[in-house]
Amino acid sequence: MENTRARTRSQVLELFHHEGILPGGTIPRTRPHEGHAAAWVKRPASPHMSSMTAGVRSWPQAQRAAPSSRRASSARRETADIVIVGAGPVGVYSAILLSRFGLPCVVVDKGDGVYDLEKSMEMHPRAHVLNVRSMELLDEVGLYEPLEKEMPPLDQWKYFRYTTSLIGTEFGVIDHCDDGDGAYSNLRGSSHVFACHIAQPKLEYHLWKLARQSQGIRFLTQHEMTDIGKDGDDLVVKLCPHPPPSDAAAAGGAVDITCKYLIAADGSRSKVREVCNIGLEGKRGIESFVSIHFKCPELAGRLQGKFAMLYFVIACIVAHDINQGEWVAQVPYFPPAQDGILRAEECHELIAAIIGAQPTGDVREGGEEGSNVSSGIAEDGRPISWKLCSWRPWSMDAMIASKYSVDGRIFLVGDAAHQFPPSGGFGLNCGLQDAHNLAWKLAAVLRCSKSASVLDSYQVERKPVARDTAVGLDRDMLSSMTQGLPASLLQSFSTSAKSLTQSQSLLQVAQSPLSLIQSFSKDPTSPPASSHNLEKMLKILLGTPMARAMQRTVIERKSIPLLFPEHDLGAKYPLNEVVRCGATESTGTGDSTSPSLGPIGKSSLPAGTRLYKPSGKPGSRLPHKFLRRVKDGRVASSSSWVSEHAVRLRLSPLLAQRPQFVLFLVGSTKSIQCWVDSLGASDFLSVNLGKLALGKRAAVASTMEACIIGVTGEESPSGMSACELMVDESRGEFREVLGMQQEGAVLVRPDGYIAWRFVGSALDLKEAELRYLASVLT
Numbered sequence: 001m002e003n004t005r006a007r008t009r010s011q012v013l014e015l016f017h018h019e020g021i022l023p024g025g026t027i028p029r030t031r032p033h034e035g036h037a038a039a040w041v042k043r044p045a046s047p048h049m050s051s052m053t054a055g056v057r058s059w060p061q062a063q064r065a066a067p068s069s070r071r072a073s074s075a076r077r078e079t080a081d082i083v084i085v086g087a088g089p090v091g092v093y094s095a096i097l098l099s100r101f102g103l104p105c106v107v108v109d110k111g112d113g114v115y116d117l118e119k120s121m122e123m124h125p126r127a128h129v130l131n132v133r134s135m136e137l138l139d140e141v142g143l144y145e146p147l148e149k150e151m152p153p154l155d156q157w158k159y160f161r162y163t164t165s166l167i168g169t170e171f172g173v174i175d176h177c178d179d180g181d182g183a184y185s186n187l188r189g190s191s192h193v194f195a196c197h198i199a200q201p202k203l204e205y206h207l208w209k210l211a212r213q214s215q216g217i218r219f220l221t222q223h224e225m226t227d228i229g230k231d232g233d234d235l236v237v238k239l240c241p242h243p244p245p246s247d248a249a250a251a252g253g254a255v256d257i258t259c260k261y262l263i264a265a266d267g268s269r270s271k272v273r274e275v276c277n278i279g280l281e282g283k284r285g286i287e288s289f290v291s292i293h294f295k296c297p298e299l300a301g302r303l304q305g306k307f308a309m310l311y312f313v314i315a316c317i318v319a320h321d322i323n324q325g326e327w328v329a330q331v332p333y334f335p336p337a338q339d340g341i342l343r344a345e346e347c348h349e350l351i352a353a354i355i356g357a358q359p360t361g362d363v364r365e366g367g368e369e370g371s372n373v374s375s376g377i378a379e380d381g382r383p384i385s386w387k388l389c390s391w392r393p394w395s396m397d398a399m400i401a402s403k404y405s406v407d408g409r410i411f412l413v414g415d416a417a418h419q420f421p422p423s424g425g426f427g428l429n430c431g432l433q434d435a436h437n438l439a440w441k442l443a444a445v446l447r448c449s450k451s452a453s454v455l456d457s458y459q460v461e462r463k464p465v466a467r468d469t470a471v472g473l474d475r476d477m478l479s480s481m482t483q484g485l486p487a488s489l490l491q492s493f494s495t496s497a498k499s500l501t502q503s504q505s506l507l508q509v510a511q512s513p514l515s516l517i518q519s520f521s522k523d524p525t526s527p528p529a530s531s532h533n534l535e536k537m538l539k540i541l542l543g544t545p546m547a548r549a550m551q552r553t554v555i556e557r558k559s560i561p562l563l564f565p566e567h568d569l570g571a572k573y574p575l576n577e578v579v580r581c582g583a584t585e586s587t588g589t590g591d592s593t594s595p596s597l598g599p600i601g602k603s604s605l606p607a608g609t610r611l612y613k614p615s616g617k618p619g620s621r622l623p624h625k626f627l628r629r630v631k632d633g634r635v636a637s638s639s640s641w642v643s644e645h646a647v648r649l650r651l652s653p654l655l656a657q658r659p660q661f662v663l664f665l666v667g668s669t670k671s672i673q674c675w676v677d678s679l680g681a682s683d684f685l686s687v688n689l690g691k692l693a694l695g696k697r698a699a700v701a702s703t704m705e706a707c708i709i710g711v712t713g714e715e716s717p718s719g720m721s722a723c724e725l726m727v728d729e730s731r732g733e734f735r736e737v738l739g740m741q742q743e744g745a746v747l748v749r750p751d752g753y754i755a756w757r758f759v760g761s762a763l764d765l766k767e768a769e770l771r772y773l774a775s776v777l778t
Contacts, residue, residue: 075238075254080106080218081446083237084263085225085272087111089200090414090431091265092207095217096141097435100647101443102657104216106257110242113221115208123201124293124390125320125328129425130196130203131568132187133621134432136752139193140643143206147196152307156322157197159308160562165356166311167302168379176562183563186611190569191624192637197309199320200428223255225266228275228410234258235409261442262410265431270416276406282399282470286421289315289330290340290393294351296386297325302378309562313354316560329354330422333393340393347391348374357384396421398470404459411438411458418466423560426469426567433571434462440646440659440750447658448704451778461573469567565612573619573753616738616746618754625734627726630717635729638664639752645707646750659750661706661776663692666735667743669717669725671761672710675745676722678762684774690723694774704777706747711735747776 082098084091087109098105130138130147138144151157154177162172177184188194211217222242229236241253264272300322311317320326331350333340342350345363352359357376360383375385400418405411414431438458444450614623622642628635636644647657665675680687686695692706708723713732717725728734738746740759747756755776758769 075256078106078255078257080104080257080259082106082261082263082442083108083235083257083259084265085237086264086266086414086416087113087208087219087221088265088267088414089204089207089428090435091263092204092211093137093141093432094263094265094413094435094439096207096211096214097439098442099211099214099216100141100657101439101447101659102216103439103443103446104218106218106220106259107211108220108223108225108237108239108257110224111221113219115205124291124392125318125326126200127422127425127428128197128199128318128320129429129562130198131424131426131429131564132191132193132195133568134429135193135196136191136639137432137436139640140646141210143210144193146206147198147203150202151196151198152321152323154194156307157309157319158562160310160312160560161306161308162312165313165379166299166317166354168313168356170306173308181561182611183561183565186565187563187568190565190612190614192626192640195563199326220255220257223253225271225275228262228272231258234260235262237262260409260446263435263438264410264412264416265414265435266416268415268419270412272410273401273412273416276410278406278412279402280399280419281402282397282419284397284399285335285395286398287396288333288335288340288393289396290333290342290391292329292331292342292347292350292391293389294327294329294347294386295325295389296327296351296355296384297323298384298386299325299327299355302380302384310560315350315354317354342391344372344388347388348372351386351388352376355384355386400463400466400470404463405455408452408455411455413438417462418470420470424562424564424567426564429568430466430469433465436751437462443659444704444750450704457573464574465571468571561610564610566610569612569621571621572615572617575619575755614737616740616754616757618757620754622746622748622752622754623734623737625737626729627711627734628729630725630727638734641709641726642748642750642752645709646752658704660704661692661750661755662748663706663708664711664738664746664748665708665723665743666711666738666740666745669710669712669714671743672712672725673722675743675762676708676710678765679770682770684767684770687722692777694777706777747773 081103082105084094084105084107087107091107091109095105095107135144135147138147158175158177160174160176161170163170179185211219220239223239224242225237226240227238229238235258237257237259239255239257245253262272264270266272303322307319307322309319311319315329315331318328318330320328329350348359348363351374355376355378357378359374359376363372363374373385373387375383378384397419398421401412401416404417413434415427417434418427418430420426420430441450441454441458444454445452614620616623622638624637624639626635627638627641629641642662645662646659665672667675676687679685679692682695684695686693687708690708692708710723710725711728711734712725713728713735715727717727735741735743738744738757743761744757744759745762746754746758749755756773758765
């Protein structure tokens with residue numbers, strides 16, 4: 001056998017090329033939402049790959065025989081139940097959830113595993129909005145309070161402002177929490193938490209910190225996945241060092257991990273998706289931008305009383321953290337006339353125009369690679385300086401993977417599964433919810449002997465949500481990130497801009513978008529104006545159809561929304577299509593509805609739907625109401641009680657935590673006791689110590705249970721010991737929002753979604769309902 005240490009550098013590189021580690025060049029380390037220009041372009045599958053079985057791809061034997069035999073001799077072999085590829089926020093959150101259910105996992109990442117918050121903040125900023133549902137999920141693992149303490153006050157980020165420059169004249173402002181569209185009160189009344197504006201690196205810092213403290217999570221860093229094979233029913237995840245070793249002596253770092261399941265959280269350029277030959281469907285190139293990251297702490301003092309999350313100036317300016325001076329400008333460009341390539345000098349000119357300053361022309365090195373500092377004289381006559389950190393072109397797409405799972409063993413989550421326009425942060429938010437949906441199902445199979453068919457429900461449930469989100473964002477938010485203009489005006493702008501010649505610079509177009517539209521309205525062949533004085537242009541445009549359209553954008557709130565209640569909390573899972581994981585409404589109720597899945601491009605959400613409507617129907621998120629526990633008087637949200645009881649803690653540390661359902665019995669204490677007695681007397685079910693489990697006539701043995709919680713409207717209930725008892729603090733609203741006039745039962749899954757509902761008395765239960773309820777636990 002050839003000695004690896006004796007190989008020359010060229011031989012090692014050749015080996016890595018054949019093994020796919022260097023398929024035409026090294027791949028820079030990225031995180032989800034980073035490197036958008038490349039991330040939104042589907043990478044073609046390697047020509048060396050051929051189909052293996054059921055969509056899993058591997059190297060053809062003829063081509064890989066020689067190199068793989070050499071690799072096999074040096075690859076370290078390991079085993080794990082679950083491998084997670086990618087240590088971005090979705091990957092690390094997945095690991096935390098699995099640890100919560102007692103499932104060990106290995107997280108593979110190209111990084112060095114050392115999370116430095118200060119260095120991370122220097123990276124190109126990504127998502128910055130965590131919606132209400134995501135904050136509910138993060139609250140389950142104890143991160144809501146730490147994140148809430150770090151985010152700026154609501155008054156600093158609830159506004160979108162329309163100005164001539166950041167420190168210039170303001171001609172419009174939208175307060176997204178003034179309840180002008182009802183979205184703010186709708187969300188406030190629908191959850192015990194609220195949205196959060198925080199830079200993604202800070203979220204990642206807290207996730208990494210929690211993951212390091214959690215049991216069963218092992219990070220395998222400075223490795224990347226190159227291939228997936230099979231060993232019987234198990235997967236073999238092939239890993240190689242990243243970056244590739246520079247000498248032969250270090251070439252022995254390859255690892256083969258045999259595992260039962262693989263979670264792909266490796267971002268929009270997912271290697272797992274490529275290896276599995278999974279395509280993307282949807283819309284590409286909705287809009288194109290150059291993202292410019294710059295720092296200017298001095299703006300915090302100049303913007304007192306004018307703080308906002310977004311500023312529409314000559315582009316959409318995102319204030320990631322005003323106090324720390326973190327800014328990102330999304331400057332539009334129009335291919336194919338423009339390619340979005342800017343020099344550093346042009347970026348500085350754009351930043352100066354955005355701030356409202358005349359550049360002085362002096363640029364000095366900022367002390368780090370790719371960064372430099374410039375300065376100018378602001379409109380108020382005072383000097384101001386800024387640092388250019390990074391810039392990159394990217395394309396706004398709305399794409400989802402053609403399938404979310406392969407063989408019931410490989411699952412795509414986060415950006416590997418979907419790519420959305422950036423507003424609302426739905427890429428990250430949907431990714432966290434993907435992980436939350438999947439984790440309890442893996443735990444149910446591995447810890448509770450639940451049928452593996454429950455894993456089929458992951459794609460059935462999550463893919464339609466992604467489709468509705470992609471279509472909804474495309475439909476509702478194409479009102480543009482350039483000046484927040486209405487869609488029709490933007491379309492005219494972009495169509496005209498495509499007639500520009502390559503010699504006309506992006507700088508001219510970006511600095512004078514309003515002047516450009518004005519000039520095109522007079523002469524479509526004329527070049528854009530190059531004036532920096534946007535305030536003067538606005539005055540010229542007053543009274544024109546253009547200006548009136550822009551004023552309507554503010555007055556009628558037609559700009560990009562900040563809050564999306566329906567997309568945020570209104571996801572409904574089609575449980576009647578899910579195998580043994582909850583199904584149609586129980587016999588006799590007849591009010592089960594499921595969203596139409598439809599092809600991409602058609603949303604199951606009606607046009608204009610924005611507000612969230614709580615529902616007690618199966619497939620809906622359990623509505624929020626405050627419930628008071630009788631034994632200690634503690635008050636918490638109904639969703640909080642579910643998350644606390646969703647993990648069954650075992651007395652012995654040798655026995656792992658297990659997921660469990662929560663069964664709410666709603667009514668008077670007398671009717672709740674009747675429910676407990678009826679369920680306990682069933683041949684299919686049993687009740688013991690407040691737990692619902694399978695009975696003596698169950699077809700299979702299972703350890704998955706449901707914690708029983710009684711909910712009554714009585715002020716001082718007593719005499720109940722068969723279950724944990726709660727008092728409805730909303731005076732009957734919890735019962736009403738569940739769709740019950742007097743009494744009934746609701747079975748809630750570990751992820752907070754309703755699996756089954758029965759409206760009526762326990763005396764009305766038939767054998768079919770009891771048999772079905774037992775089937776949910778198997």
